Amino acid sequence: MAFFHSSSVPFHNGERKMHEILHLPPSENPTSPFLTPSAAYMLQRAPLLALGTLDAQGRPWTTVWGGDIGFSRPVGQSVVGISTLVDTKYDPVLESLLTEDENENVIPKEGSEKMIGGLTIDLETRSRIKLYGKLIAATRRHYDGEEDGQRKSTRGEAQLVVKIEQSLGNCPKYLNKKHIYPALPSPKLISNTPFLPTKGLTLLAKADCFFISSTNHTSDMDTNYRGGPPGFVRVLCNDPVEGTILIYPEYSGNRLYQTLGNLQTTPLAGLVIPDFETGDVLYVTGKTEILIGKDSAALLPRSNLAVKLTITAARFVESGLTFRGSAGEPSPYNPPVRYLVSESPSSKGLQSNNTVSTATLISKTLLTPTIARFRFHLTNPSNTTQTWQAGQYVALDFSSELDLGYSHMRDSDPQSLNDDYIRTFTISSPPSENNEFEITIRNVGAVTGFLFRQNPKAGLEIPVRGFGGDFRIEVGGEDEVVPFVAGGIGITPLMAQLLDLDMKKLRVFWTLGGRDIGLVEDVVKAYPALSGITRIFLTGMEKGSSDIERRGIEGLLAMGLTVEKRRMSADDLKETSQNMSPAGKWYLCTGPALRKNLLAWLEGKEPIYENFDY
Numbered sequence: 001m002a003f004f005h006s007s008s009v010p011f012h013n014g015e016r017k018m019h020e021i022l023h024l025p026p027s028e029n030p031t032s033p034f035l036t037p038s039a040a041y042m043l044q045r046a047p048l049l050a051l052g053t054l055d056a057q058g059r060p061w062t063t064v065w066g067g068d069i070g071f072s073r074p075v076g077q078s079v080v081g082i083s084t085l086v087d088t089k090y091d092p093v094l095e096s097l098l099t100e101d102e103n104e105n106v107i108p109k110e111g112s113e114k115m116i117g118g119l120t121i122d123l124e125t126r127s128r129i130k131l132y133g134k135l136i137a138a139t140r141r142h143y144d145g146e147e148d149g150q151r152k153s154t155r156g157e158a159q160l161v162v163k164i165e166q167s168l169g170n171c172p173k174y175l176n177k178k179h180i181y182p183a184l185p186s187p188k189l190i191s192n193t194p195f196l197p198t199k200g201l202t203l204l205a206k207a208d209c210f211f212i213s214s215t216n217h218t219s220d221m222d223t224n225y226r227g228g229p230p231g232f233v234r235v236l237c238n239d240p241v242e243g244t245i246l247i248y249p250e251y252s253g254n255r256l257y258q259t260l261g262n263l264q265t266t267p268l269a270g271l272v273i274p275d276f277e278t279g280d281v282l283y284v285t286g287k288t289e290i291l292i293g294k295d296s297a298a299l300l301p302r303s304n305l306a307v308k309l310t311i312t313a314a315r316f317v318e319s320g321l322t323f324r325g326s327a328g329e330p331s332p333y334n335p336p337v338r339y340l341v342s343e344s345p346s347s348k349g350l351q352s353n354n355t356v357s358t359a360t361l362i363s364k365t366l367l368t369p370t371i372a373r374f375r376f377h378l379t380n381p382s383n384t385t386q387t388w389q390a391g392q393y394v395a396l397d398f399s400s401e402l403d404l405g406y407s408h409m410r411d412s413d414p415q416s417l418n419d420d421y422i423r424t425f426t427i428s429s430p431p432s433e434n435n436e437f438e439i440t441i442r443n444v445g446a447v448t449g450f451l452f453r454q455n456p457k458a459g460l461e462i463p464v465r466g467f468g469g470d471f472r473i474e475v476g477g478e479d480e481v482v483p484f485v486a487g488g489i490g491i492t493p494l495m496a497q498l499l500d501l502d503m504k505k506l507r508v509f510w511t512l513g514g515r516d517i518g519l520v521e522d523v524v525k526a527y528p529a530l531s532g533i534t535r536i537f538l539t540g541m542e543k544g545s546s547d548i549e550r551r552g553i554e555g556l557l558a559m560g561l562t563v564e565k566r567r568m569s570a571d572d573l574k575e576t577s578q579n580m581s582p583a584g585k586w587y588l589c590t591g592p593a594l595r596k597n598l599l600a601w602l603e604g605k606e607p608i609y610e611n612f613d614y
Helices: 013-021 037-045 092-097 198-206 258-265 294-299 345-350 414-418 446-452 488-495 514-526 528-532 547-558 571-578 592-601
Strands: 048-054 060-066 072-076 079-087 098-100 106-108 115-122 127-142 155-170 178-182 188-191 209-215 221-227 234-239 243-249 268-274 281-292 305-318 323-327 357-366 371-378 393-397 422-426 436-442 461-468 482-487 506-513 534-539 562-564 585-589 606-609
Touching: 013 258, 037 072, 037 115, 037 127, 037 155, 048 092, 048 209, 048 221, 060 079, 060 092, 060 209, 060 281, 079 127, 092 098, 092 127, 098 127, 115 155, 115 209, 127 221, 188 198, 198 234, 198 281, 198 305, 209 258, 221 258, 258 268, 258 281, 258 305, 268 305, 281 294, 294 305, 371 446, 371 514, 422 436, 436 446, 436 488, 482 488, 482 571, 482 592, 488 506, 488 514, 488 585, 506 514, 506 571, 514 528, 514 534, 514 547, 528 534, 534 547, 547 562, 585 592, 592 606
Parallel strands: 060 268, 115 221, 482 506, 482 585, 506 534, 534 562, 585 606
Antiparallel strands: 048 060, 048 115, 072 079, 079 155, 098 106, 115 127, 127 155, 178 323, 188 305, 209 221, 209 268, 234 243, 243 305, 268 281, 281 305, 357 371, 357 461, 371 436, 393 422, 393 461
């Protein structure tokens, strides 16, 4: 058997262009120009096979077949045979490969040796290998099912023979584990337009993966997997007139950029989004645009690279898949969902990759073992494009201090691969004329841990990416009460606005752990007027209090605060709620769990909160 060195598959012009744009060092293409032994083994052991091809209009489509192992296997030197149950009526890839003559004999469509992209994948073991080849032969057999002489069956068996010309193993990053098992399809076409139905949007909102096919003109085809947290694909637009546009972030990968290289030369892609729970499936094809740097961040903050897909054709098929998947462990490499600017106006300060100023750390005050106040001075305020207002956050860029540079894999710290080290902190001090601001934060991660370790005498300088948000507390009518509910350090936006508020109208409900009593003491000392209008709920003290906590509680009571050693409940808000207008405003700054409860408790009121899910 003759083997060839993988360098005989050179990078094409689109791939080289991506490397140049992203300033990558020269490298060889590791793709093998044949079916490698590992790929041959994987084909026989993987329960799923994603396939891509072009239709008669030159549009790429993708499908995914399988359910059990053994439906694909090598049948000759670099020749693969596939025999499996399929949706014979609505699968766009099968439709693009085969047609029927007048006697319903299935024959390959005109233009033999159609390009086939493939990905053999086992989500349970996080293994995948890409394939590329040419179709040699194909057939399709409907299962019995007729009514009034018309074929009614929408499922059957497909058999393909493909000559493999390329294979390449890919890493396990972003593969969310799933146990795959076979299922009988009952395909029903729900939608056949670019405008996505409600079920299609629901699927996108929960999908944690999709398969994508792209081509380098008509000389090469790539089919691969994209994964992330549920909802990582965002819908920019879904309008019957303006069309449907999707966008997704490109996470840190192997830096070959084979998919994006194809999209450089041929900006078309076909996606299949499977619903592993129900067997529903969304097929889309459309025109692509690669967004890099500021263009990416302008639509999808915190992203340096993204792909925008304008759908030109789509099919949503109910129960069209031949498999189901029970969810397992999500990939530890998945970053948080990156939301659109339109979905999270609070992310406005993250739309640009430019630095607008520099903040120098000038003081640090430890308030509790895990909470501290940091004061910064803007060293070049003349360069700022805006000044901050009370109720806003500052976006600080720690990448120059913490970014370790590129790594393909980093199992010891997987989240760091896609971390831009930009953090937003609510400013806890009112605007000042000396160009200084404070943030009061908890030590919960890499960036805050870095700050907690700093000595202000070292003169740490951090680039400022901007200021954003608009969590302003408005005082109502003459007798209107203004309630504010805070969880832990959620008190910070209120701190920045207290000097401008009528404290007689304010009612504060503040819940936090007993270990954070020091934060309450510090805030009330700075703003004594809070003492008569604030009710404190201390959690984590069901089994008693330590001596330090008991002394702390005595100090809070001496300040005139009302202290409850329990969790907040709906009843705690009733009296204030009854003294307000029916649709009165409630200001909330808490974690997601408490916020969910508050929204239920305050039904009929107008809750105002800032969503930092970006």
